[in-house]
Amino acid sequence: MYSAMFSDEEALRIAAQIERKGERFYRVAQKLSDSQEMTNLLELLRRQEEAHAARFESMLDELLAKKGDFEDETFSEESAAFLSALASEVVFPGGVMASMMNRKIDTIPDLLLYAISTEKDSILFYMELVQNTKVPENIPVFQQIIQEEKRHLFDLQRMLEETKGEENRL
Numbered sequence: 001m002y003s004a005m006f007s008d009e010e011a012l013r014i015a016a017q018i019e020r021k022g023e024r025f026y027r028v029a030q031k032l033s034d035s036q037e038m039t040n041l042l043e044l045l046r047r048q049e050e051a052h053a054a055r056f057e058s059m060l061d062e063l064l065a066k067k068g069d070f071e072d073e074t075f076s077e078e079s080a081a082f083l084s085a086l087a088s089e090v091v092f093p094g095g096v097m098a099s100m101m102n103r104k105i106d107t108i109p110d111l112l113l114y115a116i117s118t119e120k121d122s123i124l125f126y127m128e129l130v131q132n133t134k135v136p137e138n139i140p141v142f143q144q145i146i147q148e149e150k151r152h153l154f155d156l157q158r159m160l161e162e163t164k165g166e167e168n169r170l
Contacts, residue, residue, distance in 0.1 A: 008135055011133075012060045014125075015056045015125075022052075038111065119149055119152055123150060130143060130146070
């Protein structure tokens, strides 16, 4: 049975950690890449994750500043267990190197598909936060994160389509 409960504040910390782990993943992958094109894309993705982490940390600061206005209640035990499991899956299970070794990321489309997959998992995590928060005032914070992640997902999907278009022209 899952005994550790967490609050919206802790969930927002996890959101920032997800982005920081993504940033580290792309930084390490850059060092392992032999392709300049792949390295450039990894740098772009790393900077996006870094920006998201900074934004989510700013949201956390705002939440903490407002915390005096309302009680920050914990998620139910079942929701906390589900969110914890989902977050651990999103934040590269086994660590950065295990994630890289367990996935075939040899091409730009491979990398984009991997990034799309992690964005979808992140969005699912944040949607669960919206549904399970016990503090209605926090819903807009989580919805804002979802919108940012959806924009990022859309950009990644567009890049993947452009890459497929380039392959078709060759």
